Amino acid sequence: xxxxxxxxxxxxxxxxxxxxxxxxxxxxxxxxxxxxxxxxxxxxxxxxxxxxxxxxxxxxxxxxxxxxxxxxxxxxxxxxxxxxxxxxxxxxxxxxxxxxxxxxxxxxxxxxxxxxxxxxxxx
Numbered sequence: 471x472x473x474x475x476x477x478x479x480x481x482x483x484x485x486x487x488x489x490x491x492x493x494x495x496x497x498x499x500x501x502x503x504x505x506x507x508x509x510x511x512x513x514x515x516x517x518x519x520x521x522x523x524x525x526x527x528x529x530x531x532x533x534x535x536x537x538x539x540x541x542x543x544x545x546x547x548x549x550x551x552x553x554x555x556x557x558x559x560x561x562x563x564x565x566x567x568x569x570x571x572x573x574x575x576x577x578x579x580x581x582x583x584x585x586x587x588x589x590x591x592x593x
Contacts, residue, residue, distance in 0.1 A: 472502055474515035476525060480567040481558065481581035482532060484588075492536065492588040499529045531561050539585045549586045553579055 475490075475498040477483065484490040506512060506522040513519055538557040547555070558578040562568050569576045 471513045472515070473498075475499065476502070476512075476514045476517075476520070476528060478514065478517035478520065478524065478528075478566070480570070480577035481565055482528075483577070483580070484584055486584060486588065492532075492585060496529065496532060499525055499532075503529070527564075531565075534560070535582065536585055536589070539582065540589055543586070543589055549583060552586050553582055557582055 474483070474485070475495045482495065484492060484495050502512065503522055503525055506525075508522060510522060511519050512521060512525075535557055538555075539552055542552045542555060542557070558565075558568065558581065562578060565578070568578050
């Protein structure tokens with residue numbers, strides 16, 4: 471059981487209201503990949519049973535979005551500018567439910583807003 475830092479429906483949800491961090495989620499993914507063998511069955515808190523091979527592209531997507539958001543922040547972009555840049559576009563077709571409405575926005579918007587807030591708070 472690997473908990474909620476991985477999900478295979480929608481973009482990542484990191485519960486920052488209860489102490490979750492982008493850094494912590496990435497560290498948890500790395501630790502899981504180090505501990506799991508190629509055929510180890512992993513049970514996420516949300517979604518279907520996976521193996522280590524599904525974590526790699528998930529982690530890579532998070533890192534790529536993080537890097538793009540950081541680049542836009544360095545250019546002085548606001549959160550609304552970053553959302554308008556659609557930094558998740560390369561992944562939207564690959565993330566089931568990523569563009570479905572989730573409250574005030576899509577899970578992609580929620581994820582990008584969280585990444586933005588975490589990176590702005592890291593300064």
